[in-house]
């Protein structure tokens with residue numbers, strides 16, 4: 001399947017989703033970052049979509065969990081096992097010649113020790129060598145921003161666990177900010193709102209579905225009410241209610257404000273020449289959170305800057321990680337310098 005020299009991989013190890021990009025092929029694997037384990041033996045029962053379908057539905061001896069949360073590794077042995085599983089999947093049956101180089105984009109809150117563990121797991125899974133890449137840098141490459149040129153580009157990557165804001169010029173990050181407020185917080189706010197207002201308990205997947213369908217920053221025009229099912233906390237029985245987009249928009253507003261404030265704070269720290277470049281080109285949103293209805297408009301109004309959503313925002317980091325393979329020598333040198 002892979003030709004010689006075209007088997008190197010880029011991996012976006014995200015808190016919500018893991019994507020693998022194969023050089024010369026594009027994205028070859030896209031699965032949720034979820035693992036199902038046997039509670040007593042810790043043996044892995046399922047990974048990715050299969051494991052995700054088990055969330056909230058497992059018997060007592062199995063747990064389905066997200067080994068990364070809030071942009072950090074909550075369970076690092078499981079993260080390493082998941083990573084190995086995905087790499088093996090990606091390189092399975094494609095053994096032409098030597099082992100692949102792998103570029104890995106890890107959550108920004110990861111510690112140096114955890115990063116080393118992830119890179120070691122990558123090597124153990126069959127990589128010739130593995131190099132880390134910073135998430136906003138990968139997002140900017142994936143969004144086709146001119147990161148290597150002497151001009152300012154601003155990227156805001158809104159993932160599941162973290163929002164990364166960065167201004168990039170000449171192949172480096174000039175100013176950046178990372179906050180642990182992103183897609184998961186939208187879901188949590190929806191759960192909390194529905195519990196408080198309706199005494200109804202809903203699961204993570206329902207909350208995410210509500211966000212995707214009728215979640216919005218501000219304006220809700222064109223978003224119809226939605227029927228949702230949960231468990232009535234008073235009777236203990238299943239119940240269906242209808243909720244409006246206005247209510248959900250209200251529930252999401254604090255999280256939206258936190259993200260917009262992070263962008264404003266980063267702009268305040270941006271050198272004026274680069275800020276002028278960003279004014280011309282616009283702020284580019286990547287990550288799944290970029291798809292929240294109206295977030296681009298609210299951000300543009302609040303920052304008084306043009307704001308654009310990248311093509312395929314969910315894929316930008318993986319594509320950028322893969323494209324960075326073309327500049328692998330730079331990353332090899334960086335790795336040498338930090339050893």
Ligand SMILES: Nc1ncnc2c1ncn2[C@@H]1O[C@H](COP(=O)(O)OP(=O)(O)OP(=O)(O)O)[C@@H](O)[C@H]1O
Nearest residue numbers: 014015016017159160161162183287288289291292
């Ligand atoms: N249409 C949509 N509207 C709003 N949010 C969405 C939409 N589609 C996906 N999301 C959200 O995007 C988030 C996942 O985005 P992404 O895959 O970029 O994150 P990640 O890279 O796994 O996380 P991180 O960058 O924090 O490690 C989830 O919270 C998901 O619910």
